[in-house]
Amino acid sequence: MNRVSLKDVAKKAGVAPSTVSLVLNGKAKQRRISDTLAAKIQSVAKAAGYQPHPVAVHLRTGQSKILGLIVESISGSFFAALARTIEQEAEKYGYKVLYCSTENNPLKGRELIQMMLKYQVDGYLITPAPGMEKDIQQLVQDGKRLVLMDSYFEHIDTPYVLIDNYKGIYTCMDHLLKKGYRKIGFVTVDLELVQLQQRLQAYHNACKAYKIPAAQQPVLKIPYNEPAKNITRHINSFLSRHKTLDAVLFATNYLGVAGVESFTHLGLRIPDDLAVVCFDDHDVFRLYPPGISALQQPIADIAKAAISLLMKQLGASKGKIGKQQIILEGRFIQRKST
Amino acid sequence: MNRVSLKDVAKKAGVAPSTVSLVLNGKAKQRRISDTLAAKIQSVAKAAGYQPHPVAVHLRTGQSKILGLIVESISGSFFAALARTIEQEAEKYGYKVLYCSTENNPLKGRELIQMMLKYQVDGYLITPAPGMEKDIQQLVQDGKRLVLMDSYFEHIDTPYVLIDNYKGIYTCMDHLLKKGYRKIGFVTVDLELVQLQQRLQAYHNACKAYKIPAAQQPVLKIPYNEPAKNITRHINSFLSRHKTLDAVLFATNYLGVAGVESFTHLGLRIPDDLAVVCFDDHDVFRLYPPGISALQQPIADIAKAAISLLMKQLGASKGKIGKQQIILEGRFIQRKST
DNA sequence: CCAATGTGCTAAATCGATTTTGCTTGCGTG
DNA sequence: CACGCAAGCAAAATCGATTTAGCACATTGG
Numbered sequence: 001m002n003r004v005s006l007k008d009v010a011k012k013a014g015v016a017p018s019t020v021s022l023v024l025n026g027k028a029k030q031r032r033i034s035d036t037l038a039a040k041i042q043s044v045a046k047a048a049g050y051q052p053h054p055v056a057v058h059l060r061t062g063q064s065k066i067l068g069l070i071v072e073s074i075s076g077s078f079f080a081a082l083a084r085t086i087e088q089e090a091e092k093y094g095y096k097v098l099y100c101s102t103e104n105n106p107l108k109g110r111e112l113i114q115m116m117l118k119y120q121v122d123g124y125l126i127t128p129a130p131g132m133e134k135d136i137q138q139l140v141q142d143g144k145r146l147v148l149m150d151s152y153f154e155h156i157d158t159p160y161v162l163i164d165n166y167k168g169i170y171t172c173m174d175h176l177l178k179k180g181y182r183k184i185g186f187v188t189v190d191l192e193l194v195q196l197q198q199r200l201q202a203y204h205n206a207c208k209a210y211k212i213p214a215a216q217q218p219v220l221k222i223p224y225n226e227p228a229k230n231i232t233r234h235i236n237s238f239l240s241r242h243k244t245l246d247a248v249l250f251a252t253n254y255l256g257v258a259g260v261e262s263f264t265h266l267g268l269r270i271p272d273d274l275a276v277v278c279f280d281d282h283d284v285f286r287l288y289p290p291g292i293s294a295l296q297q298p299i300a301d302i303a304k305a306a307i308s309l310l311m312k313q314l315g316a317s318k319g320k321i322g323k324q325q326i327i328l329e330g331r332f333i334q335r336k337s338t
Numbered sequence: 339m340n341r342v343s344l345k346d347v348a349k350k351a352g353v354a355p356s357t358v359s360l361v362l363n364g365k366a367k368q369r370r371i372s373d374t375l376a377a378k379i380q381s382v383a384k385a386a387g388y389q390p391h392p393v394a395v396h397l398r399t400g401q402s403k404i405l406g407l408i409v410e411s412i413s414g415s416f417f418a419a420l421a422r423t424i425e426q427e428a429e430k431y432g433y434k435v436l437y438c439s440t441e442n443n444p445l446k447g448r449e450l451i452q453m454m455l456k457y458q459v460d461g462y463l464i465t466p467a468p469g470m471e472k473d474i475q476q477l478v479q480d481g482k483r484l485v486l487m488d489s490y491f492e493h494i495d496t497p498y499v500l501i502d503n504y505k506g507i508y509t510c511m512d513h514l515l516k517k518g519y520r521k522i523g524f525v526t527v528d529l530e531l532v533q534l535q536q537r538l539q540a541y542h543n544a545c546k547a548y549k550i551p552a553a554q555q556p557v558l559k560i561p562y563n564e565p566a567k568n569i570t571r572h573i574n575s576f577l578s579r580h581k582t583l584d585a586v587l588f589a590t591n592y593l594g595v596a597g598v599e600s601f602t603h604l605g606l607r608i609p610d611d612l613a614v615v616c617f618d619d620h621d622v623f624r625l626y627p628p629g630i631s632a633l634q635q636p637i638a639d640i641a642k643a644a645i646s647l648l649m650k651q652l653g654a655s656k657g658k659i660g661k662q663q664i665i666l667e668g669r670f671i672q673r674k675s676t
Numbered sequence: 677c678c679a680a681t682g683t684g685c686t687a688a689a690t691c692g693a694t695t696t697t698g699c700t701t702g703c704g705t706g
Numbered sequence: 707c708a709c710g711c712a713a714g715c716a717a718a719a720t721c722g723a724t725t726t727a728g729c730a731c732a733t734t735g736g
Binding site: 054055098100119229 | 393567
Binding site: 015016017018019022031032033034037056058059060061062 | 712713714715716717718720721722723
């Protein structure tokens with residue numbers, strides 16, 4: 001229960017507290033403290049197991065060294081992986097991450113933001129859900145540091161990191177079309193989010209490029225926040241209505257997962273009865289026989305880019321503040337479903 | 339961006355900072371500060387919109403005024419309701435709540451506890467999942483203040499609040515038996531947790547009291563952490579194996595919810611083909627026609643009792659530290675399923 | 677009339693760090 | 707020899723609160 005304070009270290013080393021602080025904060029050179037003394041202080045501090053008191057640091061510097069991470073659902077595999085990498089990256093800069101999920105509930109999103117304001121996090125990392133627009137606008141107005149991931153709002157000027165949605169879907173479509181599939185259904189979410197519009201657009205444009213008439217571009221738009229079993233039901237009826245389909249492209253991974261359930265339910269064999277591709281990968285696609293092709297998001301890269309952007313805003317990183325909008329490309333993972 | 343500090347208030351009121359602090363902390367009487375001055379300071383502080391700086395308070399007092407709440411799943415209705423009430427109650431004592439869910443993942447539970455240690459929460463409120471036993475033991479050893487809810491560990495001496503599991507199930511059984519049902523199936527989780535043992539025991543004892551032979555007490559134990567669709571599958575086969583059942587009693591609400599799916603799947607009509615009761619209520623039971631009887635947990639009371647126990651440990655509450663184990667009774671909600 | 681007691685408030689220490697300013701030396705230069 | 711400058715470290719201020727010790731004045735008693 002006995003914390004070692006900076007003073008204790010100073011006493012043991014026989015120097016002033018300020019000297020210890022300077023050394024431990026790497027300002028020894030700059031403040032012309034002799035190397036021998038610096039080395040001694042370092043070793044004494046280590047031996048004593050000194051850990052700076054975060055609350056004191058926070059009070060003095062005004063920095064909590066905490067980042068707030070708000071994701072839609074911590075149970076989703078994309079978000080879980082994202083959270084882990086974010087945490088690792090943040091640690092490199094000496095930041096802790098406070099992470100919470102909105103569980104697709106905008107009210108909860110608001111509460112979480114309020115909570116993080118209270119705890120004075122230094123910066124925000126958010127995968128914005130529809131309904132959080134105003135809250136995010138507010139954060140920007142208040143001059144808070146933030147980076148959006150996975151999505152963004154067209155008329156709020158914030159740094160963000162996301163995948164190239166258009167190119168991603170186009171790659172998937174290109175793959176299917178080159179394989180000879182011509183009756184491709186598209187399953188997406190019924191939402192006005194930019195990235196979903198882009199995905200839809202890419203689907204239609206790819207069809208057009210291969211001279212597929214507009215009438216043969218069946219699209220299923222599933223309501224947002226629909227329970228899993230309803231999604232499966234929607235997909236069931238969609239597939240039944242369009243018996244002639246030879247391929248389906250899912251716009252998000254949870255739709256793809258629901259689709260998988262649908263296939264087993266309808267007894268469809270992949271890829272003989274139907275070819276399948278999904279935008280955004282998932283464990284299920286790797287495991288479900290025979291393996292479903294997917295466009296993998298570079299999760300680690302997204303996390304790194306996001307942290308990097310945030311650190312630049314916080315002035316912790318040396319680099320200049322360059323482009324604030326980063327768009328990464330996905331990687332197509334071919335499996336046996338196509 | 340201009341925080342008003344205690345000093346600012348002091349300057350505006352023309353008094354010393356210490357006086358302001360004493361007044362605002364309700365120690366005016368005790369320190370014989372005149373009522374007129376106290377009143378003036380109060381009004382000045384209010385007018386200036388003074389808010390104490392939590393970090394400074396934390397540093398000085400050593401109290402973060404934050405409680406850590408760890409639940410199994412924030413999406414579960416029981417836990418969500420619990421979290422809300424906890425938050426409300428905590429606010430009355432001037433505490434904020436940092437809440438997170440383990441999503442039934444013991445590893446995540448450990449991480450969360452580590453995080454809360456870092457943030458120096460003053461006390462812990464935990465609904466312990468199997469696998470967290472060691473971590474909780476450690477907390478107790480470190481002298482942390484904590485209260486368990488919903489469950490507990492037999493050989494760790496901690497304060498806890500939970501429902502009377504035995505009496506709860508007995509009440510359900512009594513209800514069914516009085517209505518004339520004699521072939522009652524029991525669906526529970528295959529876990530060694532005390533409260534589940536008690537529920538099972540109550541089931542068997544109630545049967546015995548009505549002279550039902552042991553051979554006619556069919557019990558289905560479903561593995562822990564099974565995905566929802568597997569649970570439904572288990573229940574399907576259980577109900578098919580025991581066609582003669584005239585009633586089912588579910589030991590937890592998520593089993594009941596899976597059961598409901600099973601009924602629709604098998605085309606069973608409630609209560610004509612089968613009577614149903616569930617331990618622990620859920621929105622679904624209220625909405626699913628014709629409404630399923632359930633033993634409702636007094637969630638608000640649990641939350642209040644837990645906060646009360648924790649506050650006593652933290653010395654924030656006036657009352658003496660009395661009994662540390664609180665057992666509450668559930669309320670039977672009769673609906674049309676029986 | 678002076679000590680004892682009470683009253684009402686302020687000054688100063690403290691929590692544990694960071695950061696600016698300042699104080700000694702030693703050395704080189706004119 | 708005096709002056710200036712730099713090196714190397716210590717002292718003190720600061721962040722924003724809480725809390726203890728104590729000061730100045732008034733009242734009372736012997």
